[in-house]
Amino acid sequence: MKPVRWLTALATAAAMLPAVAFADTPIKVVLNWKYQGPQAWFFVAQDKGYFKAEGLDVTIDQGEGSAASITKVAAGAYQAGFGDINAVIDLAAKRPADAPVAVYMLYNTPPFTIVVKKDSPIRTAKDLEGKTLGAPANDGALKLFPAFAKAAKVDPSKVSISNMAPNLREQMLMRGQVDGVFGYINTIAFSARLVGLDPEKDLRFINYGDNGLDLYSNAVVFSRAFVKENPKAVTGFLKALNRAINDSLANPEMAMDSVMKREPLLKRDIERDRLAATLKDEMNHPEIAKIGLGDIDTARLTRSIGVVVEANQLARTPTAAEVFDRSFLPARADRASKL
Template identity: 65%
Template sequence: MKLARSCSVLLFALVAATALLPVGAQAQTKLKMVLNWKFEGPQAWFFLAQEKGYFKAEGLDVTIDQGEGSAASIPKVASGTYDVGFGDMSALIDMAAKYPDSAPVAAYMMYNVTPFVIAVKKDSPIKTMKDLAGKTIGGPVNDGALKLFPDAAKAAGIDASKVSITNMAPNLREQMLTRGQVDGVFGYMLTVAFSAKAIGMNPDKDLRFIPYSDYGVDSYSNTVFFSRKLVKENPKVVEGFVRALNRAVKEVVANPDAGLEYVMKREPLLNREIERERLIATFSTQMSNPEIGKIGFGDVDDVRMKRNIDLVVDGDASARKPAVSDVFDRRFLPPRADRLSKM
């Protein structure tokens, strides 16, 4: 009896002591995250949140893996291989339309400006979408711009079937373009521009960009999303992740070099100056939609998101049209006052 009583007292003491520990010292919820692409400057906030303990302070043990394209991360989260992803909103909408029970749910919008382009050489005869007929355009199979091309072609009033599509490894995209092996390439403007710069090209002098936005494509781009299972069963984990990330985003925007330290720590072979330029350019071009002055960074405008859904789903008779709340859940956002209002 005395032994049993002693054990009970000891167990009570251990439970009480655990309750008094700071959150970061308690058992951590393990999360696996997959990024949109190989490690690069515009992922600085994820690494900073991890290295400075912001995730840990929320009770999270986050593992971050590089990705294979902005559309490729969506099925990896949908399948349960990863809990969290960073990737293209339009690809997420497409999955939600076709597989509503397994599609991930976005909770923090990062790239709120349409980044998709077709890049051609400066001396190319291709100057508009209408010049693409009979030409060969290439891109990695999971590239967001390639995935959205049929919708962009429809918006531009051209027949996408008259454009030949070829796939290549992501690291060969700019090389194949400059060698004339393809007439143009799909991609994010900054990704193509800085990858071209990394191989010695001058994107301002050597390339011409045909933006999808010139044809009325006003889509959202990369967002942070979570497995539907995690959102349903452990919403506090999602809320904590978003809170930690929002804290890191504000810090990196205020001091890009602080964030860049953790990028270089993760991938020392990167060109620091190019990644710094890429990071700052991302602020000014892909994260600077005027709407954030009204709704705050990380949120979406429901009317604009509805247009994005219409762009992706209209014309696909086999797909159900998801509601905005099916693809983006703002319940997990920090208060408006805690999120950025400008970049």
């Protein structure tokens, strides 16, 4: 066969073959908790095809606590998670090779709190001594109690800790089975509303941020192995998520549609209010006017690392660069400056 005819025949045969499709990069994500309003942007990015547009096949699972999400990513069960950066600090101090790395900061104002009944004699942090406090074992505020105790000059040896199932937290508090409970401010406030309580009338909040702990909280994290092997996928994930955040800020009702799609039994008005409160109270630190949502102030994170290391008597102090990597962030102009 002459060369021209041979090439023509080869091209014709190739055209008859099915197109080769390159598989999307799979990413399994574990959230901080059960499906709720403040997770809306993860679902929006999935529903609107933003992850898909970046060549990603993203699966999103419910979580069991902000600290637990970090350990699940570290164990290799998930490539990414939404969890407490203070748990990242703790793990980076103990097992730096295994610790995930945070890449997008969402909760930039400390949400950690201890909640007591409004009629309780506990009015200040010092009043917690001699009392029993309860929390789920993986609760972020519980994990940070040593730091809170040090900052608030509370003797932690004089405080008893009782572990409980997450769904029993508010009930056990109101029944007097514990004197106070650990948690995130809006998690407890809105869970209280779901069981018929009025947080403003029935509860008193002793917030970590009011006692000298200006800590970061929940961030998007990735395993170190995935970051090393798939840097473009991490960049694409954050681009898609950031786009969904902007959409959710512009149209909260659309965002709630994606939340309710995951869990139709949720009370839409409660979850919409929970989302608004999270934006206002946990994601609106003054620093974002300068650095934008998603980034961190390196000096502030370094101070936070020092607080966690000292309070937990960790043998090693990780650097801010070990804990947070801003190199995958979308451009500053694309990230929100005020929520």
